[in-house]
Amino acid sequence: MLLDTPICDFGWKAPDFRLQDPYGESFAMRDHLGDKGLLILFICNHCPYVQRIAQRLSEDSRTLMAEGINVLAIMSNDYHLVEADSPENMKQFSKSHDFPFPYLVDEDQSVGKQYGAVCTPDFFGFNHRGELQYRGRLDDARMGDASERIPELLNAMRQIAETGRGPETQTASMGCSIKWA
Template identity: 60%
Template structure:
């Protein structure tokens, strides 16, 4: 089912989490937070919307991490019902797309619920003190657009948040497949 990310209350604090990568390395929110903010991206391996943008997302996340914004990707789908999203497949997916930020498994789906994530991809951009500032899309390309005319909305917003503490007022919601709940 196609969904858009929902609106948000600016400044809402980032919920804590304690999740593991497929190899068992654990991360919590405070380990991910960077000195200039944090980006939490709910993604999965099989969603056509994620597949269409994963290379751009991986590149943008690396640029954000390099500039002091902590980044993490979280997979919250019920992977028993969607085998393309299993932890083993997450490792292959991250490697194939040069995703160099932690890619964590939300086994019980509680973190997606705590954040209010509804779709993949769904982005949550936080300022340096942990207040939610961005809940928009990655860019203006969509699933089949030409990257030559790309406006990196998330990247630009996170840089603005890092320098001013506030995101752009106009944010276009992310669009994607619904999270596959148990």
């Protein structure tokens, strides 16, 4: 089912969480809320929207991380229902797209529910105080040609890092519904 993300709720405070990656390493949100902010991505392996943007997402995240903006990705789908999203397949998907960020398993889906994630991809850009400032899309290319794209997420996170505020105008991300248990 195709869904759009809700409009950004500016100032909403990010709840802390602790999740593991498919290798068993634990990550806490509060440990990644840096001086320049934090980008949290809700993604999965099987969604054609995520598959289409995965390389651009990897490249933009690498750029943001080099500029001091932290990035965490979370997979909240019920992977017992969708085998393609299993932790083992997360390892392969992450490696095939050279993800520079931790890709975490939300086994009980509690983090996805706390954040109100609705689709994959769903982007949450927070300032250094953990206040939501971006809930838009990666870029304007969607499923089409990305050669002349406007990197909206990259630009928004740079603005958040510099000013603590996200852009007032944001275009919703679009993707597959999260597969709830």
